[in-house]
Amino acid sequence: MRKYIIGALFGFLIAFAFSAHAEVVNMFGKVVDGSFPLQINGQKAEKDAISIEGTSYIPVRSAAEIFGYDVSFIDSQVILKKKEGDVKMNINSGVISEEDRIKIDKSEAEKQENLIKLADIEAKSKQEQAEFEARKQFGIEQDAKIAADRKAWEEQQNSYQIASLKLVMNSKEVKPDAFYKKGTTYLLSVRMLAEATGADVTLDETTKQMIFKLDKNILKLTLNSTTGYLNDRQINLETSPVIFKDVTLVPVRIIVEALGGKVDQTETTLTITK
Numbered sequence: 001m002r003k004y005i006i007g008a009l010f011g012f013l014i015a016f017a018f019s020a021h022a023e024v025v026n027m028f029g030k031v032v033d034g035s036f037p038l039q040i041n042g043q044k045a046e047k048d049a050i051s052i053e054g055t056s057y058i059p060v061r062s063a064a065e066i067f068g069y070d071v072s073f074i075d076s077q078v079i080l081k082k083k084e085g086d087v088k089m090n091i092n093s094g095v096i097s098e099e100d101r102i103k104i105d106k107s108e109a110e111k112q113e114n115l116i117k118l119a120d121i122e123a124k125s126k127q128e129q130a131e132f133e134a135r136k137q138f139g140i141e142q143d144a145k146i147a148a149d150r151k152a153w154e155e156q157q158n159s160y161q162i163a164s165l166k167l168v169m170n171s172k173e174v175k176p177d178a179f180y181k182k183g184t185t186y187l188l189s190v191r192m193l194a195e196a197t198g199a200d201v202t203l204d205e206t207t208k209q210m211i212f213k214l215d216k217n218i219l220k221l222t223l224n225s226t227t228g229y230l231n232d233r234q235i236n237l238e239t240s241p242v243i244f245k246d247v248t249l250v251p252v253r254i255i256v257e258a259l260g261g262k263v264d265q266t267e268t269t270l271t272i273t274k
Helices: 060-067 099-157 192-198 253-257
Strands: 012-015 031-036 049-053 055-059 070-074 077-082 084-091 165-169 173-174 178-182 185-189 200-202 209-214 216-221 225-231 233-236 243-244 245-250 262-265 271-272
Touching: 055 060, 060 070, 060 077, 099 243, 173 262, 178 209, 185 192, 185 253, 192 200, 192 245, 192 253, 225 243, 245 253, 253 262, 253 271
Parallel strands: 165 271
Antiparallel strands: 012 055, 031 049, 049 055, 070 077, 077 084, 165 173, 178 185, 185 245, 200 209, 209 216, 216 225, 225 233, 243 245, 262 271
């Protein structure tokens, strides 16, 4: 059904003209060819669009509500307002001014910049979380290692027993400062064994090595190692040298015999003769 506009159109309309430049058109007395439903992004507008003499027009306010804009009419301009800024359209031309286009471009640029900053913050947060998890895992592993070392140390401490034998060195009974037994091996302090054999002993704190020298014999032993060297020939020890209760202990028999001495053992006595 054809209708005639007898007064000002209620609600603002935007013309979709197919010409390159919109022209100022006086709508009074124009014939409305028809109306049709308007959908924007799948959402139906409250007001229908209309066609006037072959040109389609949509209701500004209804469209603006869907897009999230507030609409006002000031100084012959339709003004759409959103948080990012104002977008102004000349009611006569239906085009965005250069000034407003610059505002829109600036707003979009700021959006992109904020998105980039957000991505950087998220990436940094993920990296910090990964580093925290790595430190946490390292701490767990370190705690496990400390616990294992502690257990091994306690087992070692419990494996040494005070020797019950009398100690005789070069036909003289002596009271040792440290005399222990581990399994079937007897151990003395480095000081007392050097005294019993007459050997010179040097200690290398860097390599944790002990060097016994007597005549032409040179014996090298290393803390916590069952491998030794006599005149550059490898020998194996049943029990390694160890620091026990702040005293460096070394196995008696293998050292005395390597340096040319003799060890005799009975049920009650351990005798060392150089």
